[in-house]
Amino acid sequence: MLTNELENKIKAQGMPLGIVEEQIKNFKDGFPFLDIDYAAKIGDGILELNDGELQKALKDYKEKSKDKIIVKFVPASGAASRMFKNLFSFLEKGDNSFESDDFAKTFISEIKSFAFYEDLDNSLKKAGTSISKAIDEKKYGLIIQHLLDDDHLSYGSLPKGLLKFHQYPEESRTPVEEHFVEGAQYGIGKDNTVRLHFTVSPEHQKKFEEKVAEVQPKMEKEFGVKFEISFSQQKKSTDTIAVSLDNKPFVEDNGELLFRPAGHGALLENLNEIEADLVFIKNIDNVVPDRLKDTTTTYKQAIGGLLIEAQDKTFAALKQLDNKVTDKSVSQAEEVFTKVIGGKLAPSYGSKSLDEKASWLSEKLNRPMRVCGMVENTGEPGGGPFWVKDSDGSLSLQIGETAQLNLEDKTQEAHFKSSTHFNPTDLVCGIRDYKGKAFNLMEYRDPKTGFITQKSKSGRDLKAQELPGLWNGSMANWNSIFVVVPLITFNPVKTINDLLRDVHQ
Structure with missing residues (x-):
């Protein structure tokens, strides 16, 4: 129980008391581990497109994306x-x-x-x-x-998005500018418009706006498209309370409670406010020079085409179930769930009545959808693709981070070690339902997939809590399709010397 003094401090800092109490309970109880059934593999949870399938996905995207509102959502709030x-x-x-x-x-x-x-x-x-x-x-x-130093180039305090990454004969470009170029290559949607959305820190937004004002007219002239740029900031209300090692709220030297940003999972609220048919998500630092962009463009369009095709089939099945529950409409929905979405039916499914099957399939199919690129696991940090047991006994595809897995359990450790791929934050999302209404994405996350980490402040140890990761627990109840993309599409910049790698020269 919180003392009256602590409750008053929480309220004074504008945080909802019930949410903070739940966070403290999470510190005490811990988060359950992800219940992995086995690692997804090529042919069982991960698609590998042959040339014909790739060409069809590209054709679908080019033909059907023109009338859709497409947003390129770029998490860019981290300092460099x-x-x-x-x-x-x-x-x-x-x-x-x-x-x-x-x-x-x-x-x-x-x-x-x-x-x-x-x-x-x-x-x-x-x-x-x-x-x-x-x-x-x-x-x-x-x-x-x-x-x-701030008195000079100030690279130590700027965000990654505003550092000069790539040199060209006539200019050098920041990641923000590279995302403009990428957007023109695969993100042109309705009204010949490229819509870019950057999540930024409050202290950096003005500098981002200045850079956009500088480059937007030039980019529009060069590519013959309209750019629509928007920004959002990680909401203060998503911060989580920090606690001491004995799970008591961490009180700073000035007497205030310490609340900390809750990781990229906090951006689910930002994503939830995006109005779009398709949303591409890609980190700010995962960009390459023009000479290497073709592969990225091809596979971004391909995963977009796969999403559009999967949505078309899913929406048709849901409309048929709405129209009339028959053996045929249920069979159609069943095929979409198992063949298109790639889900696995619950053991109890066969004993359900026709109406019960229709209800179960409608609930499973009418969800936000994502297609996630998967690259070969080369030891880089990232979430792996796994088949995970749902509460009803069915299996769903999830991206699981190392921190979510019980690696002391030999079976779970074996599943983890057998994982062949990981997701490099490369996904396209469908966030409207079959009636064109936006999903409330907050309803499709698993709140029990957060993380607890140990940190320090002012020389004192503390425990911090992150919300379910944006492409992990925050999308736990989405329909997911995993597809192999080339490793060359993943080129993050973690240290300044990474820019010396050939892919950034």
């Missing part, structure tokens, strides 16, 4: 500070550590390969030196300070 963790560490140690710091040595030795090289050199020239001179004088820390 984690990209520069190694360089911040070098600054603390000083120039004398250079020879023993492989990360800093690589950064300096390859510095001309970065798209921001000219900007950085100009910054140093204003200070009476240059990159080459600073290197000759072994003033490596000075170069890094000019890159990171």
Whole structure:
């Protein structure tokens, strides 16, 4: 039970008391592990398109997407500070550590390969030196300070979306600009319009708006399309309370309770407010230069075509069930559930009456839908595709993060190790029902799929709680289709030196 003093603090900070009490209960009870039946494989939960199937999906998308409202939803709220963790560490140690710091040595030795090289050199020239001179004088820390400090290029505090990633003969581009280009290649929908939506941090939105105002006219002229850009911020109401290691609300030195952002699962509320027929979701940093965009474009259009085809068949089956429950309409819905959506019937399904089967199938089919790209598992972090047991005994496809799995259970560990693919945040979503009405996405998440992590604040240990992940527990009760996409479509930038990889040059 919370004391009156704590209740008053919670209310004073504008958080709903009931939700906070539920969060504290989660800390005490923990979250249940995902009940994996087995890992999805190619041919059993994961589609691998042959050339004919790929061409059909592309044809479906090109023919049927023109009249749909398409939104490219880009989570872009994270600061880039984690990209520069190694360089911040070098600054603390000083120039004398250079020879023993492989990360800093690589950064300096390859510095001309970065798209921001000219900007950085100009910054140093204003200070009476240059990159080459600073290197000759072994003033490596000075170069890094000019890159990171707010008095200079301020890369240490900017969001990833506004850093220069790629160099071209006539210009350099930030991830925001690369998403404009991608949008023009596969996101043109109704009214010849590309709709981009960026989720941003409050402190960064003005800078994003300035960048968009700078590049939008040029992009519209270059691609002959209209761009419609919108922004949203992670809602403060989705923050979760932090607790001490004994599950008591964490009180800061100033007497206030600590509430923390609840991970990308908090963006479900932002996604729920998007008005669209199709929504592509892709992280801000997963972009490549133009020379490598063709494969991404092809497979984005392909997963879009697969979604449109699956929706068409699902909507037709639901309308038939609405019209009349017959052996034929139930059989049609059953085939869509097992063959198109790829679901597995519950053991009790066969003993149900015709009306009960129709009701069960309607409930299963009338859900938000997503097609998720899956790349071969090469050891990168990411959610794996699994068949998971539902409460009614049927099996559904889920993306499971490592933190959701009981790896101390040998059977579950074996399922995890046998997983061959993972989702690199590459998906397209259908968020309207067969009558054209928007789903309330909050009704289709599994609140028991959150995460608890250990952190620290002001030198004190604490426990933090994340909401169900956006493409994990937040979409647990969606209909999911998993399809293999090439590994080249996944090129995240986790550290600044990742930009030295060939795919970013």
